[in-house]
Amino acid sequence: MPNYIFTFIFISKRMLYLTDRSVNIRRISMPLEKTKNIEALGIDKKQRILEAALKVFAQKSYHGASMSNIAQLAGVSKGLIYNYFTNKEALVKELLLENFKHFFDSYDFDFDNIGDKEMVSFIEQSFFLLDEHPESWKLLFGLSMQTEILEIITPELMTFFEPLLIGFTKYFASKGYKDSEAETKFFWALMDGISLDYLTMGLDREYCINRMKQIYQLD
DSSP, X not given: OOTHHHHHHHHOGGGSSOOOXXXXXXXXSOOHHHHHHHHHHHHHHHHHHHHHHHHHHHHHOTTTOOHHHHHHHHTSOHHHHHHHOSXXXXXXXXXXXXXXXXXXXXXXXXXXXOOHHHHHHHHHHHHHHHHHOHHHHHHHHHHHTOHHHHHHHHHHHHHHHHHHHHHHHHHHHHTTOTTHHHXXXXXXXXXXXXXXXXXXXXXXHHHHHHHHHHHTTOX
């Protein structure tokens, strides 16, 4: 498993924002306002389940966690979870993969055409994103390090990750790096280590951003 997969998981913004897709609720001749209220209630419960799953998976590991653990923390019945997810694997997949689908929305540029401006934007925004919910990031980092979870999501994950990997590899090739693929991996390794220390050791954000810019001559 390539190490930069872990970095991609770690810096993905949308893992902090649990899916808000409306659940399918059968409508039976009722006022529109009442229907909306029921839908909102369903979404809220689903979000609570996903938020609880994140914490339980991080604390107990994927194999150590049970649907009962998740239900208890979410404050819902175990049976209700199965209204949304067929099993634990389906739950962890939605927890991670549905949010990866929105990852690219966080960056307003084409990953197939990365230049210096896009590199600066990517570096800066990545650190700003870490500041939004630092405690959640710590949970997510622990979750992403569980190999059993990566084995479940990697095939689908690569469909999101490959365009990003290819884009950065093309960028480094355009900058004259002889082994642009190796430089891409090195870039992810830098982001990985610095991001983790930023969260756990209280590194200064501007210092981290400026150092990354200096390394890649982006000033």
